[in-house]
Amino acid sequence: DAGITQSPRYKITETGRQVTLMCHQTWSHSYMFWYRQDLGHGLRLIYYSAAADITDKGEVPDGYVVSRSKTENFPLTLESATRSQTSVYFCASTPFSRGGETQYFGPGTRLLVL
Amino acid sequence: RKEVEQDPGPFNVPEGATVAFNCTYSNSASQSFFWYRQDCRKEPKLLMSVYSSGNEDGRFTAQLNRASQYISLLIRDSKLSDSATYLCVVNEGGKLIFGQGTELSVKP
Numbered sequence: 001d002a003g004i005t006q007s008p009r010y011k012i013t014e015t016g017r018q019v020t021l022m023c024h025q026t027w028s029h030s031y032m033f034w035y036r037q038d039l040g041h042g043l044r045l046i047y048y049s050a051a052a053d054i055t056d057k058g059e060v061p062d063g064y065v066v067s068r069s070k071t072e073n074f075p076l077t078l079e080s081a082t083r084s085q086t087s088v089y090f091c092a093s094t095p096f097s098r099g100g101e102t103q104y105f106g107p108g109t110r111l112l113v114l
Numbered sequence: 115r116k117e118v119e120q121d122p123g124p125f126n127v128p129e130g131a132t133v134a135f136n137c138t139y140s141n142s143a144s145q146s147f148f149w150y151r152q153d154c155r156k157e158p159k160l161l162m163s164v165y166s167s168g169n170e171d172g173r174f175t176a177q178l179n180r181a182s183q184y185i186s187l188l189i190r191d192s193k194l195s196d197s198a199t200y201l202c203v204v205n206e207g208g209k210l211i212f213g214q215g216t217e218l219s220v221k222p
Contacts, residue, residue, distance in 0.1 A: 035212075042215065043158070043212040044212075048209070058209065088155060090157060090158070101146065102160050102163070103210060104160075105157035108156070108157055
């Protein structure tokens with residue numbers, strides 16, 4: 001019963017490098033989400049996906065790219081990492097047919113950009 | 115103005131105390147409401163949904179006032195294990211909007 005997993009759990013990278021954060025869920029949930037969490041802010045939505053091959057921007061999408069070729073995977077790529085992207089990243093999914101219902105979160109990836 | 119506002123705290127209370135958190139939201143068209151709990155920057159977990167009629171789950175009671183755009187969470191008989199950050203969450207147009215959270219610390 002793995003649920004929703006994220007990898008890596010911790011990542012240190014340098015400015016300008018490309019980084020991909022992985023998210024995998026075993027529930028076959030339609031909706032998946034990426035959030036970032038920073039001190040002084042609530043979780044902020046980066047991108048979300050309603051189904052395979054359907055993605056859309058959230059509140060803070062700049063500098064990020066997503067894809068969803070399979071229902072269970074939703075990778076988030078930082079094309080050229082910046083210090084301002086240092087954050088905790090959470091992936092989430094929901095079994096509901098609408099996105100704005102109860103969501104289940106992965107354990108998070110802590111990213112440090114030097 | 116933030117879409118979902120909470121007092122960040124911290125609220126420091128003794129075991130057994132009753133504590134209440136409040137939250138306001140800006141969009142009157144918001145459709146559903148939740149309280150999530152987050153421990154030490156781990157993943158948020160759903161604590162309870164919030165309904166217009168109010169709802170209770172053991173020691174926890176949630177209330178919604180749509181006219182005032184206000185949500186509350188009451189915790190009775192606080193336990194040490196209740197120490198966490200409580201996130202107020204609002205559904206706006208199919209997306210969840212999170213408040214920054216209220217930190218609760220329950221002391222022996």
